[in-house]
Amino acid sequence: MGNPQPGGYAVESSPCKNTKQILAALFALTGIFWANFFARILLGPLIVPVQQTFAVSISQTGWLFLATSVGYSVSLFGSGCVSSRLTHHKTIVLSLVILSGALAITGMASCCAVMMAGLFLIGIGCGLYLGSGAASITEVVPTEHWGKAFALHEIAPSVALLTAPLMVEAVFLFGNWRTVFFLFAGVCCLMGISYGLFGRAGHFSGRSPNIGNIRIIARKPAFWILTMGFGLSIAMEIGVYNLLPLYFVHDFSLPREEANILLAVSRVLGLLALVGSGWLTDRLGVRLALILFVGCAGLTTIALGWGSLGWVTVMLFVQPIFVVCFFPAGFAALSLIAPSRMNDLAVSLCVTLGGIVGSGVLPLGLTHIADHLGFSWAFTLLGGTMIFCLPLFFRLKAD
Template sequence: MEALHLRGKRHILLPLLALTGIFWINFFSRIILSPLIVPVQEAFSLSISRTGWLFLATSIGYSVALFCSGFVSCRLTHHKTVVLSLFTLGAALGMTGMSTCVWGMMAGLFLIGIGGGLYLGSGAASITEVVPVKHWGKAFALHETAPSVAFLAAPLVVEGVFLFGTWRTVFYLFAGVCFLVGLAYLSMGRAGRFAGQMPSLGNIKVIVRNPAFWILTVGFGLSIAMEIGVYNLLPLYLVHDFELARESANMLLSLSRVLGLIMLVGAGWLTDRLGVKAALILFVGSAGLSTIALGWGPLGWVVAMLFVQPVFVVCFFPAGFAALSTIAPAGMNDLAVSLCVTIGGIAGSGLLPLCMAAIADGIGFSYAFSLLGGVMLLCLPFFFRLRVARES
C-alpha cells in the first residue's frame, strides 16, 4: 500500500516538476531583456519611452500565440505544443541575439512572445490532468515558483555572462538551453498527451458570459503589469533616479524576488485554506498599496518596497489560476486560461508597461507606479462580488 502511495506521488510530482522547469525557461526567455535593458538602451540609443516598445513586441507575440494555442494543441496534443514552444523560443532567442537594429530586435522579441504564448494553456491543462482538484491551489503555487525563480535568476545570470560575454551572449546561451530541453521533453515527457479544446465561438461565449471571467481578467492584467511591467522598469528607475550602477541595480532586482518565491508556498496553502475569493481579495488590495508605496521615498524606503511588493503580486497568480479552473466548464480549462491571459497579457505586459514608460519619461517613475497601484485598488470592490465554486 505504501509503495502504491509513493508511486502515486511520483506520478503527480514528476510531471509537475517537469512543467515547472519548462515554465521557468519560458518565463526567463520572456523577461531576460529587463536586466539587459541598460546596455541594450545604450547599444541602440533608445529613450526610456522607446524601450517600452521592445517589451510591447514580446507582449503582442505572447498574446497572439496564447489565444491561438488552442488551434495548435487540438491538432498536436498539449505535450507536443509544449515541445513546439521550446523550439520556437530557441530559434527566437538566437535571432534576437543576432539583431543589428531595433526593428530586427523587435522581430526577435515578437517571436520570443510567440514561443512563450504557446506554452501556458497546454501547461495548465497538463497540470489539471495529473493533479487531483483538491490540490490545485498547491500545484499552481509550485508551478508559479517558476516566474519568481526566473525573476531572481535573470539579473544574476546576466551579470555572470557579462564576465566573459556581452548581452548577445545571454540570448545565444539560452537558445541552446531551449533546444536541449525541448528534445528531452519530446522523448521523456508524459503529461498532456491529449488534444486541446478547439476554440470556437460557442465555447468562447460560454466563458465570456460569466462575470467572474472578466473580474479575473482585469486582475490578471493589472497583476501582470505589477509583476512584469514594474520589473521591466526597475533597472532604469534605480539607475536614472538613484544613480546606482547597473550591477548594483541588477543585484537588488534579483534579491528583491527572494521573499516572493518563499511566500508562494504559503500562497498555495492560504488559497486552499481561506478559499479562492478571500485569498484574491487579500492579495489584490495588498499588491495595489505596495505598488503605490514603491514609487515614493528615499532609496532605503524604495529598497524595502522592492522586497515587499513582489510578495503580494506573485501570490495573486496561484489563486487566480485556481479560480479560472473552477469557473471554466469541463474540458475548457486551457481555453479559459488562454482567453484570460491573452486579454490580460496584452494590457499587463504590453500596453500598461508602455504607458508606464511614457509616464516615467514625462513626469517620473513615481507617478507611473502610483497610477498602476491606484487602478488596482479601484478594482478591489469587484473581487468582493466574485463568484467561484471550488470542487472537492
C-alpha cells in the same frame, strides 16, 4: 504567471507507471516552464545595456516589451489549434525550438526593428507551452495530486524572476547582452531535443477553442472583473520588474550590476509568500483574499515610487508578496465562476487578455509616463488604478 487549473482536458491513461517516472515528468515540465518564463522576462535585466546599444529613450523601450506581449497573447490563444493538429508533446517541443531560434535572432539584432521581431517570436514560442504543459501534467499526475503538482509548476515563474538578473550578471563577467541571448538559445535548443527524445507526457491531441463556449464565459461580469485584476497584477509583477533596473539606474544612479542583484534578491519573499498564499486563501475565502491582495498590491506599488533609496528598497521586497499572492486566488476564483468543463478556456482567455494588457500595453504606458513625468508617477498611476478598481472585487461572487 500562472497555470490553468484544468477542467476541460480529456485525461488519458498515464504513461508514467510509478512515482519516480511521475516526478521525472513533472520536474521536466517545471524546468521547461522555468525556461519559458525566463525567456519572457529576460529583456528586463538587460534593458539598460540594450537601451545604450540602440540609443533609445525610456518610452521607446516600452515597444520592445509590447512585442513580446503581443506574440505571447496571440500564441497562447491559438495554442489549442496547434495542439489539436499536433500533440501536446510535439507542441511543447515546437515551443522550445521556436524559442531557441527567436532568442538567437534577438541576440543578432542590429536595430530595434529586428529586435522587436525576435522578441515577438519569443512571445510566440512562450505562448505555445502553457496549455500543453497543463494538459501534460493532468495526464501523468493522478487526479488527487493535481493541486500539489500545479503548486510545484507554479514555482517556476518566481524562480525565473529571481534567477534571471543573477544569471545575466554572471554572463556579463565574460560577455555582453547578446551573449546572454545566444547562450539561452542553446539551452532551449538542448531542452527541446531532450524533451522530444525522452519526454513521456502529452502524447495526445488538444482541443480547439469553441466560439460558443467563449460567448458563455464572456457574458459573466465576474470574468471581466478577474481579467482586469489579472491585467493589473501582471503589470505590477512583470511590468514593474522590467522597469526597475531603469528606475534604479536613472533615479538613484545605481550601477547596473547592483540594480540587477537587488532586483533578484527582492523576489525571495514573494517566492516564500506564494507557498502560504493558498492556505490564506482557504482561510479567508477567495473574495476576501482577493480584496486583501488587490488593496495591498496597489498601495505598495504606489509606495515603491516615492522616498529615499532605503524606503524604496524596503518596498521592493514587500510589493511582490501581495502581487504574487493574487494569482493563486485569481485562478481559484476563475475555477469557481467558470461553467463546468470550461476552466481551461476561462483561464486561457483571462491570461491572454490580461497578459497583453498587463505585460504589453500598460508597461508601454508606464515607460511613456516615466519619460515625461518620472517613474514615481508611473508607479503611482498603476497602483492608484488598482485601488480605484478595488470596489469591484467586493461585488465578486466567487465563494
